[in-house]
Amino acid sequence: RAAGALAAAAVTAVALAVAAWRRARPVREVLFFPSRPCCIEALLAEAAEPGAPARPCPCPLPSGDTALSRLVRRLLSARRSLDLCLFSFSCPQLARAVHLLHRRGVRVRLVTDAQYMGLHGSQIGRLRHAGIQVRHDQHSGYMHHKFAIVDRRMLITGSLNWTTQAIQSNRENVLVVEDAEYVKAFQEEFERIWEEYNPANYRFF
Amino acid sequence: RAAGALAAAAVTAVALAVAAWRRARPVREVLFFPSRPCCIEALLAEAAEPGAPARPCPCPLPSGDTALSRLVRRLLSARRSLDLCLFSFSCPQLARAVHLLHRRGVRVRLVTDAQYMGLHGSQIGRLRHAGIQVRHDQHSGYMHHKFAIVDRRMLITGSLNWTTQAIQSNRENVLVVEDAEYVKAFQEEFERIWEEYNPANYRFF
Helix, strand or coil: CHHHHHHHHHHHHHHHHHHHHHHHCCCEEEEEECCCCCCCHHHHHHHHCCCCCCCCCCCCCCCCCCHHHHHHHHHHCCCCEEEEEECCECCHHHHHHHHHHHHCCCEEEEEECHHHHCCCCCCHHHHHHCCCEEEECCCCCCECCEEEEECCCEEEEECCCECHHHHHHCEEEEEEECCHHHHHHHHHHHHHHHHHCCHHHCCCC | CHHHHHHHHHHHHHHHHHHHHHHHCCCEEEEEECCCCCCCHHHHHHHHCCCCCCCCCCCCCCCCCCHHHHHHHHHHCCCCEEEEEECCECCHHHHHHHHHHHHCCCEEEEEECHHHHCCCCCCHHHHHHCCCEEEECCCCCCECCEEEEECCCEEEEECCCECHHHHHHCEEEEEEECCHHHHHHHHHHHHHHHHHCCHHHCCCC
16 A cells, blocks of 8 residues: 555656646747637636636637637736837737736836837727837838737747738748747847837937 | 877867867857848858859948848858748848859749739849749738748748848848757748649639
């Protein structure tokens, strides 16, 4: 009986170690778009009120595992900070996720492109109105990055503009990487741009 | 004297091991744009005729180390294959590098976007004319990827369209990674698109 208990304990220890290793293993994910359309209401509801009973969404879309739902999940994992550097941001679903993080107390900073932020459908005004800090360029080249940094730990970057057209119709890629070296390089680029686009530095010609 | 020779041999062995490790270490590079303007004639000449005496270029641009020269170097390292999946390709310098690889016998395949390939300044027609295989989409969404795979070994991907405007004026990022997992995912995406855009599959409405 003692040997049996010992064996069971050993099996449990191995299982716990494997689970810990899986949790600790850095995220390395490649997402390709277009994404199948999907409902992300359940993801947003769970993030807004963890553990609350799920209410079924009346929309006809499936809530399965898609490139979009994976992207939203990664964003919603933010606990402290979300730094966004986005050429174009008009997708209402992603804007709701960002707004939710802001309401939850995550420090959101958003850098965007001056020419694109005012286009029809842009979510920038809405997010700014909600109290999120937004900065934009003031020169002729495009601020063409499309990356996000979650908790200064996870980099989300690729070809994807945050628009419904891109998500549903285009061939796009997004890398999600928890890699200190890449995160550091992009975080430094973000801070450079954030400072360069500080309104205190604007020159009025 | 024997001890001295032994020490020298040991130092040499360590130096060789370090050199081998550096060579074997997978590439992990992040390039940010805009790039300072630079002359890449020396890089192209060396790639066209390795070891040939360098002729000074009459252009006034410096030939220093820039994001553009690094990108060109990575491309020119191709020995067997170069798979390109590019939304927009109008930069003459990058087109010359690709053309040179094709002439050197590297198997170049190029996937691009139907709406953008015909725009003024596009290099697609020129490359096709040179004998490079080109395929494009035939539907409404954009083929918005901007990646290259060198020798099925190195992935070059980011926000950068291969245009002079993007290289010289925009805020852009490019990751260069020798990572079997990422390369595999992008190579599979490339093959999917290459097959989907096979002209034999075109439907004429």
